[in-house]
Amino acid sequence: MMDDIILKAEGVRKSFDGREVLRGIDLEVARGDVVAILGPSGSGKTTFLRCLNFLERADGGTLRFDGDLYDLSRATRADAAAVRRRTAFVFQNYNLFLNKTVLQNVTLGLTTARRLPRDEARERAVRALEKVGMADRLDSYPSQLSGGQQQRVAIARGLAAEPEILFFDEPTSALDPELIGEVLAVMRTLAEEGRTMLVVTHEMAFARGVSSRVLFMENGAVLESGPSREFFENPKTERSRAFVEGLGAR
């Protein structure tokens, strides 16, 4: 079971205006893994995650996803669409469709991209919204919700597509402290259900308690990668030790 690799990225490189932000990142994710991508700000974590979903075009590297191999720098629109159909992406700023209700936010992709019949899409959406505790706000608009509620709807939007893997890009960083808990709780439930998740985060308690593996990045390179217990209890590099200890002091 552990060998059931669903996603494998190799040598992912990316520069912005000649500045190298990713210097060849490798990552292997097995089905059911919850991988926390950690590291100081500006280490390239978010860019890496965005490259995997083609939101950012990498300059080099390959992605093997669910049996298909993609050259990240040469991927076509169709490639991007094929990967996105089997993944979900949760943004730091939620990015709920502002002109759509909660329910429409979740059903839009199902009815328009996947061509599900309306009632089936609705059923699926309501189920996903129940899971994140937002089924009582079906007709609200995003502007009427708190940040935490918006993020939970965004997670439901991802879940409804029944993705093979969920990407989270700093899902709690834009939230007021008192709202972080409700989002993390949802994510913890998903992890316990055995969903495959890739989470860029600064929430160390979450990384420590929930993630199965850690990818520690700095300056666009992987410094350490392995089971999260090992990373937190016995960091291998000096930088990761400093990182973990610095968090303890906080």
Added chain:
Amino acid sequence: MLENLLNAHVIEVLIDAFPRLLGYFLRVSIPLTVLSFLLALAISVVVALVQYAQVPVLRQLCRFYIWVVRGTPLLVQLYLVFYGLPSLGVVLNAFPCAVLVFGFNEGAYMAESMRGALEAVPRGQLEAGECVGLSWLQVMWHVVLPQAFRIAFPALSNSLISMVKGTSLAATITVMEMFRQAQVINGRVYESLGLYSEVALIYLLFCTLLTFLQRRGERRLNRFGGVK
């Protein structure tokens, strides 16, 4: 002076003229406005999208179109198309000619309003749409354009209001609309001050109505659009 404007004879002329003026306004000026505005709206959305998506070649063509149309007077454009093009064998009836010229003219201004509005929609909306599997056009249609439309609404209302009054220029290319009808009546009764004031008043009342509708429309869009 006031007596010149408001003696019994003048009032009779104005009351006489009113139903005819209003009739031409409703039957010609308003349809001319509506058709021209719809054409302009379609043009503006396409031109704005082409620029937003940075489609090569087409994008330069759109910039060229906006440059030429915004840089030349509407009246000159009307004359050029109606009186000039026949020398090249292109003969248009006055009404469709006016619709084309007004549509393409205002379309250039509205395209800029729409482009600005598209760019004001947060980039994340497009990304989120693509991440749930929508194609670029689908995201535009379902997510970005509706929000851009809300943002552009005041500017588009401006364009509509300006177009209502602009249709009076169609009189110069023989379209029998309200203003030209006023000229015709004036030729008979010779009451310029009163008649043109009356015409101005009808324009003013209609534009007041549009302003009122704009405000209601904005409130409605706010309620349903949820854009802060």
